[in-house]
Amino acid sequence: MTEMLSDEEILDELQRSAFGYFTKTVNPENGLIPDNTRPGSPSSIAAVGLALASYPVGVERGYIAREEAVQLTLAALRFFWNSPQGPAPDATGYQGFYYHFLDMVTGKRSGNSELSSVDTGCLLAGVLYSRQYFDRDSEVEKEIRSLAEALYLRSDWEWMANGEASLTHGWRPESGFLGARWKGYNEGLFLYILGLGSPTYPLSPQAYQDWTSTYAWKTVYGIDYLYAGPLFLHQYSHLWIDFQGIQDEFMRKKGSDYYENSRLATLVQQQYAIQNPLAYRAYGEDFWGLTASEGPGPGFKIVDGIERLYFDYEARGAPFGPDDGSIAPWAVLASLPFAPEIVIPAARRLMKDYPELINEYGCKSTLNPTFWDEPDDPRGWISPHHYGLNQGPLVLMVENYRTGLLWNLMRRDPYRVEGLRRAGFRGGWLTPGSPLKQ
Numbered sequence: 001m002t003e004m005l006s007d008e009e010i011l012d013e014l015q016r017s018a019f020g021y022f023t024k025t026v027n028p029e030n031g032l033i034p035d036n037t038r039p040g041s042p043s044s045i046a047a048v049g050l051a052l053a054s055y056p057v058g059v060e061r062g063y064i065a066r067e068e069a070v071q072l073t074l075a076a077l078r079f080f081w082n083s084p085q086g087p088a089p090d091a092t093g094y095q096g097f098y099y100h101f102l103d104m105v106t107g108k109r110s111g112n113s114e115l116s117s118v119d120t121g122c123l124l125a126g127v128l129y130s131r132q133y134f135d136r137d138s139e140v141e142k143e144i145r146s147l148a149e150a151l152y153l154r155s156d157w158e159w160m161a162n163g164e165a166s167l168t169h170g171w172r173p174e175s176g177f178l179g180a181r182w183k184g185y186n187e188g189l190f191l192y193i194l195g196l197g198s199p200t201y202p203l204s205p206q207a208y209q210d211w212t213s214t215y216a217w218k219t220v221y222g223i224d225y226l227y228a229g230p231l232f233l234h235q236y237s238h239l240w241i242d243f244q245g246i247q248d249e250f251m252r253k254k255g256s257d258y259y260e261n262s263r264l265a266t267l268v269q270q271q272y273a274i275q276n277p278l279a280y281r282a283y284g285e286d287f288w289g290l291t292a293s294e295g296p297g298p299g300f301k302i303v304d305g306i307e308r309l310y311f312d313y314e315a316r317g318a319p320f321g322p323d324d325g326s327i328a329p330w331a332v333l334a335s336l337p338f339a340p341e342i343v344i345p346a347a348r349r350l351m352k353d354y355p356e357l358i359n360e361y362g363c364k365s366t367l368n369p370t371f372w373d374e375p376d377d378p379r380g381w382i383s384p385h386h387y388g389l390n391q392g393p394l395v396l397m398v399e400n401y402r403t404g405l406l407w408n409l410m411r412r413d414p415y416r417v418e419g420l421r422r423a424g425f426r427g428g429w430l431t432p433g434s435p436l437k438q
Contacts, residue, residue, distance in 0.1 A: 018362035021391040022051040031076025042101040042110035046119040049126030050392025056133040077147040096155030114170035125240035132409040157195035165207040183214040190237035197419025225264040229317020231291040234262040242407035245428030263338040272318035280325035281369040286349040290316040291331040296381040325370035334393035362391040
């Protein structure tokens with residue numbers, strides 16, 4: 001019974017199950033991780049980065065032996081270092097960046113996927129965690145450090161900017177660079193830090209200034225904060241970088257920091273659910289969490305006498321939508337370091353009311369109590385799938401709340417620290433002699 005479990009026991013159950021996604025779905029020959037649990041799913045390079053970051057957590061928690069984690073890490077690093085790089089449409093990557101989706105067996109580009117800047121960023125950030133964690137003097141751990149550094153140094157961030165300061169979203173061999181660029185506050189924050197920190201092909205500091213110039217500061221429910229609707233936009237950069245107490249020029253002027261901003265965004269999500277302007281079932285102080293996730297749609301359905309539009313995969317957000325009543329449990333847990341006082345009660349509620357959300361592959365993607373096929377089924381719709389991009393944030397952010405493991409590793413990474421300094425971050429733990437998180 002959930003009521004009998006301590007907070008630590010609840011967190012351990014959630015974290016252990018989410019970690020299982022990576023060990024149960026990995027191709028041990030090349031370290032690739034599928035995007036989701038649908039049969040035939042291609043590998044997501046971002047999911048590989050999340051797996052690489054999760055292996056140190058698994059070792060420290062006793063979920064996996066260090067030797068096994070080393071072998072899985074080496075398989076991935078060797079694959080990405082040796083895989084074909086070039087403009088051919090069936091390569092694995094180009095200019096040190098990689099295609100969003102890869103074939104799980106061959107490792108070649110899957111479908112018409114783009115050479116993705118943000119997904120490569122997630123991969124490289126996980127690679128850098130491997131470099132920091134596997135620090136022993138054995139030949140295999142030396143190889144991990146060597147390959148990890150080489151992979152990061154190979155990425156040409158200047159090329160991905162395509163003649164301007166800001167980063168593009170990506171490139172396709174058939175049509176060239178994508179039109180979209182990383183502007184407006186979103187998960188691209190960590191990308192600029194990675195690009196600025198490179199000693200080989202770095203972005204210019206002007207790129208970061210251009211990035212922050214596109215921010216939107218809003219007041220919602222009496223809360224002043226840097227706005228972005230979906231929760232993951234406030235979470236993903238924190239998987240890779242510890243923003244506690246450090247400020248760039250933008251945040252210095254606002255008297256805040258990105259960590260505090262994510263706390264405020266989490267509170268906005270809860271307040272939106274309490275107010276529940278669209279009258280969705282179950283919403284309240286311990287039932288909230290809108291983010292990018294799959295859903296029961298697409299299509300219209302009459303529920304409780306109201307015709308509602310339901311989405312499939314959509315970047316849901318609060319308070320300005322879109323919203324179709326779909327809650328992402330993993331996104332709630334990924335906010336744990338920011339606002340544990342509201343996250344833990346929400347986790348208890350989810351585990352009590354929906355115990356089937358958790359299994360050996362982690363936490364299911366989404367649930368929607370306002371969508372059902374039978375009127376006498378008030379539990380609604382539950383996603384049948386698991387996604388690597390959901391499990392990784394849960395593993396990493398729960399650990400950062402519990403021990404600060406990943407953030408402590410990050411603070412010792414010279415490349416990310418240099419990227420922060422070049423972006424104008426100062427104060428807090430960046431001050432020489434500051435202690436690690438205990």
